[in-house]
Amino acid sequence: MIKIKLMILDSDEIYLERFTSVLNTKYQDKIEVHCFSNVQYANLFLVDNKVDVFLCAENINFDKKVLMPNCGFAYFCDKKSINQVDGAKAIGKYQKIELIYSQILDLFSENSSYKVSEIEAKGLASDKFVYLFMSAAGGTGSSTLAAASSMRLAKKGEKILYINLELLGDCKEFFVSEGHGNLSDLIYAIKSNNANIALKIESLIKNTKVGVDFLECCSSPLDIRDIKDKDINILIDTLLKLTSYTKIIIDADFSLQDISLSLFNVASSIILVSDGEKIANDKTIKLLETFGIIEKQNKTPLLQKVKIAYNKFSSKNAQQIVFDDVKSIGGTPRFDGAVPMQIAEQIANMAFLDNI
Incomplete structure (x- = not known):
């Protein structure tokens, strides 16, 4: 070491x-x-x-x-x-x-x-997973469920790292901590062929009182748009090999760009979030159909990784999605009059998140 x-x-x-x-x-x-x-x-x-x-x-x-x-x-x-x-x-x-x-x-x-290869690797734990949260429709609260899942897993004693890769993501809605630097600094280090990506990550990680560690979001949406598939692969591979985290939660936008395709491949589980309304469900079904096409083109299993979670679900108007063998893990009703952090903390107490 x-x-x-x-x-x-x-x-x-x-x-x-x-x-x-x-x-x-x-x-x-x-x-x-x-x-x-x-x-x-x-x-x-x-x-x-x-x-x-x-x-x-x-x-x-x-x-x-x-x-x-x-x-x-x-x-x-x-x-x-x-x-x-x-x-x-x-x-x-x-x-x-x-x-x-x-x-x-x-x-x-x-x-x-020093080079990364010279840093002592802790190895890939058998219970290490990457959970990818995203939505086909805006406003369904995928970030809230991602944050809540992070909090719940941390309560259970898991070592959690939360990363928000959304174009307009804001970690401060859910997690507060002191520290310097953010994901933009890490992206720059990766693209600059920085020899110590693992140490760079460790220097940028922030700790919270709820037990969730996180990387602060990018300073500018342009930095997210500049991420390529090889950058994501380096980031995730380094996290899996050189850190003690057993669970990594990634919150990201859906797109067909390199970054999303790479995330689909590294994810152990893909959680698609809908509010159960017709517009969001229709878009989610289109996304599932797209996964099926990508699966056939790349000969990579995707649909078996997918689970559907519901947020802001109304029993009056909302309906669950039925699509082949894709499972629903449950969901949560709408919370009114609370800020995102408070909502995430309440959802973190709900047992359906154990099914992600």
């Missing part, structure tokens, strides 16, 4: 002692930390030692030219709101250790010469 060699230069010796103690308590197996309060001693250490990440207090005059080309560098600042100092990245000193650690990982992933 790779152990990141971290070096910190800061004149505040009390802070360095406390910071090192906390860092070693939580990440001793992942980071080897060396702290200095004197520039001269720091330079002497660099002569004979390779450093992966170097953090320097913003008030210290340090010549970055002495660092090796593959060493990640950032200024250590008193204010966490500062993102850059003199063109270099900045990390706030006074924030949660988990947030500082994720930014150290980010620096390492962007600058290190």
Whole structure:
């Protein structure tokens, strides 16, 4: 396993002692930390030692030219709101250790010469699944069911990662957490042939109080449109091999572009969401018919992966879809007067989600 060699230069010796103690308590197996309060001693250490990440207090005059080309560098600042100092990245000193650690990982992933193949893989767990949520009709609440399923699985002790790949997706409707970066940064890293995609992912993942980890949505819809099938394959393959997640929930738009076709292939289960109304059901049936065509063209089983879930279902007007052997897992009625996060939390208590 790779152990990141971290070096910190800061004149505040009390802070360095406390910071090192906390860092070693939580990440001793992942980071080897060396702290200095004197520039001269720091330079002497660099002569004979390779450093992966170097953090320097913003008030210290340090010549970055002495660092090796593959060493990640950032200024250590008193204010966490500062993102850059003199063109270099900045990390706030006074924030949660988990947030500082994720930014150290980010620096390492962007600058290190280590390759993914050199990172110890944890292997593909036998109970690891990828659940793909999508809808043929807008407004049926597929994102709500995807978020609710994530919450329910987390309550059952599963290690869950939620990813929203919708063109106009917004994770903040369901999950709130501190952290930096988003899916746009990860897409850029993949397209740039970043050698440490696994570490980049780990640095961007955010944790929530409900037990669901997630990747923040893209900054711009254009970034989603720029994803190709090979990018999705790299992302999912890395997640399956190099993380401890047993369940990955993907919320995505339906299209016949490369991204959707790749998602169909990697998904263990495809959950199509309808509200049971005629318009949504008709569109869902067309989508199922399209799956049948794709199945024959590519000789890849799709329909056997598909399950139908209902959201905002009205017993007066709504009807269930009947299509070959495609199963319905049940559904939920409409919730009025509540925000999306509250609705997802209520749906997460419903047993029908165990059938996804």
